[in-house]
Amino acid sequence: xxxxxxxxxxxxxxxxxxxxxxxxxxxxxxxxxxxxxxxxxxxxxxxxxxxxxxxxxxxxxxxxxxxxxxxxxxxxxxxxxxxxxxxxxxxxxxxxxxxxxxxxxxxxxxxxxxxxxxxxxxxxxxxxxxxxxxxxxxxxxxxxxxxxxxxxxxxxxxxxxxxxxxxxxxxxxxxxxxxxxxx
Amino acid sequence: xxxxxxxxxxxxxxxxxxxxxxxxxxxxxxxxxxxxxxxxxxxxxxxxxxxxxxxxxxxxxxxxxxxxxxxxxxxxxxxxxxxxxxxxxxxxxxxxxxxxxxxxxxxxxxxxxxxxxxxxxxxxxxxxxxxxxxxxxxxxxxxxxxxxxxxxxxxxxxxxxxxxxxxxxxxxxxxxxxxxxxxxxxxxxxxxxxxxxxxxxxxxxxxxxxxxxxxxxxxxxxxxxxxxxxxxxxxxxxxxxxxxxxxxxxxxxxxxxxxxxxxxxxxxxxxxxx
Numbered sequence: 195x196x197x198x199x200x201x202x203x204x205x206x207x208x209x210x211x212x213x214x215x216x217x218x219x220x221x222x223x224x225x226x227x228x229x230x231x232x233x234x235x236x237x238x239x240x241x242x243x244x245x246x247x248x249x250x251x252x253x254x255x256x257x258x259x260x261x262x263x264x265x266x267x268x269x270x271x272x273x274x275x276x277x278x279x280x281x282x283x284x285x286x287x288x289x290x291x292x293x294x295x296x297x298x299x300x301x302x303x304x305x306x307x308x309x310x311x312x313x314x315x316x317x318x319x320x321x322x323x324x325x326x327x328x329x330x331x332x333x334x335x336x337x338x339x340x341x342x343x344x345x346x347x348x349x350x351x352x353x354x355x356x357x358x359x360x361x362x363x364x365x366x367x368x369x370x371x372x373x374x375x376x377x
Numbered sequence: 378x379x380x381x382x383x384x385x386x387x388x389x390x391x392x393x394x395x396x397x398x399x400x401x402x403x404x405x406x407x408x409x410x411x412x413x414x415x416x417x418x419x420x421x422x423x424x425x426x427x428x429x430x431x432x433x434x435x436x437x438x439x440x441x442x443x444x445x446x447x448x449x450x451x452x453x454x455x456x457x458x459x460x461x462x463x464x465x466x467x468x469x470x471x472x473x474x475x476x477x478x479x480x481x482x483x484x485x486x487x488x489x490x491x492x493x494x495x496x497x498x499x500x501x502x503x504x505x506x507x508x509x510x511x512x513x514x515x516x517x518x519x520x521x522x523x524x525x526x527x528x529x530x531x532x533x534x535x536x537x538x539x540x541x542x543x544x545x546x547x548x549x550x551x552x553x554x555x556x557x558x559x560x561x562x563x564x565x566x567x568x569x570x571x572x573x574x575x576x577x578x579x580x581x582x583x584x585x586x587x588x589x590x591x592x593x594x595x596x597x598x599x600x601x602x603x604x605x606x607x608x609x610x611x612x613x614x615x616x617x618x619x620x621x622x623x624x625x626x627x628x629x630x631x632x633x634x635x636x637x638x639x640x641x642x643x644x645x646x647x648x649x650x651x
Contacts, residue, residue, distance in 0.1 A: 220450055224443060229435035230428070236436050249438055250446045257450045267407055268394075269424040275431060276396040340395050341427065342434070347397055362388035369391050372426040 200225040205270055212260050220257060227271060228253075231278045237342040238282035248285050252278040283344040328375045333368035336361060384409065385419050394423045536615045544568040550627055550647035556582055559647050563592075563627050570620035572603055577613035581646060584608050584631065591632045593640050594624040603627075605636040626650040 201222040203211065208226070211219030232249050239245040255277055263273050329337065332354075339345040339353060351361045384390075392398050393406045410417040539545055545566045552559035559582065562575040574592065584590060584607060592603040604618040628648040630640040 217451075220447060224447060228443070228446075229437045230431040232438040233431060233434045233436040237434075242439075246438065246442055249442065250449055253446050254450055267410075268420065269428060271428040271431070272394055272424045275427075279396065337430075340397055341430070347392060362392070365391050365395075366386070366388040369394075369423055369426055372430050373422055376426055376429045 202226055206265075209263070209265055209270060212257075220253075223256070224253065227274060230271065231274060234275055234342055235278050235282045237338070238279065238286055238344055244285060245282075248278070248282050251281050255281065279344045328371050329368055330371075333364055333371060336364045337368040340365065381409075381413050381415055385416065390416070390420055390423055394420065394427055532614070539564055539573060539615060542566065546651075548627060548649045548651065550629060550649035552647055553645050555644065556646045561629060561647050563649065564615070565621070565624065565627075567623065570622050572618040572621055573615045574606065574618060576606075576609065576616050579608065581608040581629075587634055588631050589634045589636065590629050590646065591636045591640065592618055593628045593630065594621045595626040595628065596621070596624055598625075600628070600640045602636060602638070605632070605634075624651070 201218065202225065203219070203222045208219055208222055212223065228249065231252055232245065235248045235252070236242075236245045239248055252274070256274055259277075263270065335354060336347075336350055339350045340347060345353065347361045347365065348358065351358045354361070356364075389398070389402065389406060393403065398406065406416075406420075410420055545564050548563050548565070550561045550563060558580060560578070560580045562578050564573045564575070565571070572592075572594070581590060589605040589607060591605045593600040594603050595601075601621060601624075602619065603621060606616060606618075626649060628640070629646045630637075630642070631644040631646060632641060
């Protein structure tokens with residue numbers, strides 16, 4: 195990427211620095227995770243400007259409520275991605291956002307769709323091709339609905355028209371495939 | 378052990394990592410993870426996989442967003458630390474160069490200076506006012522003096538005119554046996570009938586409160602009253618007496634206060650004849 199001096203720290207070091215509210219930790223956190231978090235947010239919210247606002251809200255909330263993060267209960271990213279996803283879904287369901295969507299005129303629609311496509315199919319995304327091959331389509335569908343779109347597995351079962359038990363199994367299988375892939 | 382395996386395979390751990398569990402389920406998973414290292418290890422694996430999956434699907438946010446977001450975190454929590462050297466400088470510059478502080482000080486000092494000036498002016502004004510009052514008093518006193526002298530000069534001019542007027546006749550009345558050292562200067566103008574006595578050069582024994590000196594003119598042997606006077610050493614003026622057209626002699630007798638109709642001859646003090 196264009197930015198050469200991205201800051202990166204081991205997770206334990208990063209957590210310790212964030213707890214003692216060091217500014218370098220916040221910069222490292224941004225450099226290490228902003229793209230992953232933005233990936234999740236921009237799959238929930240397609241408008242670039244709104245997605246950027248949600249990313250900002252996410253980092254503000256992470257900084258503000260960092261004392262509630264417990265490293266014993268899970269990885270830092272798991273905690274952060276839940277914050278990001280929840281803020282994005284809240285935004286999606288908010289009155290403001292719905293009104294804004296209604297007011298978009300037809301001329302802008304094409305541009306917006308292009309932007310959406312860009313944000314979803316970034317060419318520089320690493321390993322997407324292999325992942326697509328690794329995951330069966332039905333596994334990827336359920337995983338993306340829950341992980342990226344914030345569906346509950348109950349909602350996903352409705353959406354995909356499959357039984358709840360099947361959903362859970364597929365989800366587990368999908369994660370197992372990912373584990374294999376990344377190992 | 379079988380229970381743990383079944384628990385792992387139920388898929389609840391995946392849902393936990395995906396944030397799709399009820400609060401009760403969440404507590405249960407955390408409790409199980411604490412008790413069983415196998416569950417904790419499984420959770421860690423799932424988390425790591427999902428993190429890598431998210432990384433694979435990462436979308437790089439626009440470059441300008443980094444500074445905006447880091448600064449908004451700073452602003453939101455009023456943290457005095459900043460994320461950018463250049464920005465830190467700007468913020469510090471702002472604090473140092475804040476014009477409000479300068480003008481606050483300026484007005485503070487200006488106000489103090491105004492107060493001091495007002496105080497000094499008031500003192501000066503009071504002092505000057507007092508001096509002015511003093512001067513006015515002196516001027517009034519000098520004018521009174523000047524008036525007094527002018528009056529006096531007028532009076533003396535008037536007296537001098539007596540001596541300058543050739544129509545005036547002067548006579549020195551000399552002491553009789555009653556008062557050998559007594560003397561009185563009388564000036565008489567037969568033209569305008571004025572009679573005056575010189576109080577300055579008068580030498581008469583002092584009279585008491587019951588008596589006064591009376592001036593007489595002898596006209597064809599008969600005494601005519603010309604008025605009374607006191608022996609007053611304070612006065613140096615010419616005293617104007619009653620008028621008379623013709624006289625052979627002037628005399629002064631000592632009479633009861635207010636004067637008598639006819640002179641008491643045995644109390645005659647001075648006399649003078651033409």
